[in-house]
Amino acid sequence: MRRLNLSPKTFVSIAAVIAACFVGVVLDERVRHHDSSTDRLRVRSELFANSPQELALKDRIEKLSGLEGRPLLSLDQWVPVEPIVVDGIDVSNLFVGEFSYKPSLEGSFQFSKLVLDAVFTRAETFFDLGIPVESGALVVRFSGSSVEAFSKSASGGDLVPLNGMKVTTPAGCSRYELVATATGQSVVCLGRTIMEIKMPNRRNGRVFAASNLTGGELRELSIAG
Numbered sequence: 001m002r003r004l005n006l007s008p009k010t011f012v013s014i015a016a017v018i019a020a021c022f023v024g025v026v027l028d029e030r031v032r033h034h035d036s037s038t039d040r041l042r043v044r045s046e047l048f049a050n051s052p053q054e055l056a057l058k059d060r061i062e063k064l065s066g067l068e069g070r071p072l073l074s075l076d077q078w079v080p081v082e083p084i085v086v087d088g089i090d091v092s093n094l095f096v097g098e099f100s101y102k103p104s105l106e107g108s109f110q111f112s113k114l115v116l117d118a119v120f121t122r123a124e125t126f127f128d129l130g131i132p133v134e135s136g137a138l139v140v141r142f143s144g145s146s147v148e149a150f151s152k153s154a155s156g157g158d159l160v161p162l163n164g165m166k167v168t169t170p171a172g173c174s175r176y177e178l179v180a181t182a183t184g185q186s187v188v189c190l191g192r193t194i195m196e197i198k199m200p201n202r203r204n205g206r207v208f209a210a211s212n213l214t215g216g217e218l219r220e221l222s223i224a225g
Contacts, residue, residue: 061086061091061094064095065094065095065096066095066096066212067094067095067096067212067214068214069214069215069216069217070214070215070216071093071094071214071215072093072211072213072214072215072217072218072221073093073099073209073211074093075090075092075093077101077102078093078099078100078101078102078209079099079100079102079105080092080093080097080098080099080100081097081098081099081100081208082097082098084097096210096211096212097210098130098208098209098210099208099209099210100206100207100208101206101207101208101209101223103223103225104205104206104207104208104223104225105206107204108204109204109207109225110180110201110202110204110205110225111131111132111180111201111205111207111223111224111225112179112180112224112225113177113178113179113180113222113223113224114129114176114177114178114179114222114223114224115175115176115177115220115221115222116129116142116175116176116177116178116220116221117174117175117176117218117219117220117221118142118174118213118217118218118219118221119174119217119218119219120142120143120144120174120213120217121144121217122217124143124212125143125144125211125212125213125217126141126142126143126211126212126213127141127142127143127209127211127213128140128141128142128209128210128211129142129178129207129208129209130152130206130207130208130209131180131185131201131205131207132201132202132204132205132206132207133151133199133200133201133202133205134199134200134202135151135153135154135199136151136152136153136154136155137151137152137153137154137205137208138150138151138152138185138197138199138201139151139152139159140178140185140187140197142176143169144169145168145169146166146167146168146169147166147167147169147176147187147194147195148161148165148166148167149161149162149165149166149195149197150162151199162197165195165197167187167194167195170189170190170192170194172190173189173190173194174219175189175219175220176188176189177189180200180201181200182200183198183200184196184197184198184199184200185197185199185201207223207225
């Protein structure tokens with residue numbers, strides 16, 4: 001993220017932007033996944049000078065982010081679905097939200113495999129991956145306690161759990177593979193298929209993700225198409 005050179009006059013408008021962004025739908029949607037007041041993102045101090053206004057802005061972003069540590073989804077590879085811009089700088093990856101995988105926005109892309117290796121030690125940490133299927137999207141949620149599949153309509157809306165598509169995380173499992181097959185998707189861990197989802201993915205569809213993991217909690221993340 002680039003260095004910010006902010007004048008005192010900018011902070012009146014910044015405060016208004018932040019209030020508009022975070023009071024209401026955006027914050028309500030994200031607070032479901034991180035209701036601990038101690039989970040905070042430490043914004044890089046070099047982005048801000050030490051004026052009282054700048055320190056107040058930094059503190060407010062940390063409190064609202066719900067994360068602590070380096071953001072997981074780099075804006076180099078992911079596009080925020082609901083961008084959050086402060087003074088012309090996209091700070092979306094400081095918050096839990098939905099991001100599109102950039103290569104999947106190309107017409108020739110078809111999802112084939114996800115590899116995820118993460119440490120889910122903090123309470124309620126999760127990683128959601130959404131891939132296109134005929135009925136809309138399939139969302140697979142990885143967490144410290146389980147792997148669960150949901151459906152999402154093409155128009156968006158809430159996630160709907162798929163019947164029987166939730167398994168307890170096998171002991172010793174942290175590295176997962178989600179593999180596209182001829183009949184659907186397979187979730188593999190420790191060399192064993194732990195879930196079969198009969199929802200084949202379709203071509204030319206957006207792959208998206210949302211997570212409250214941080215970069216320090218991730219050992220591997222790759223998506224192939």
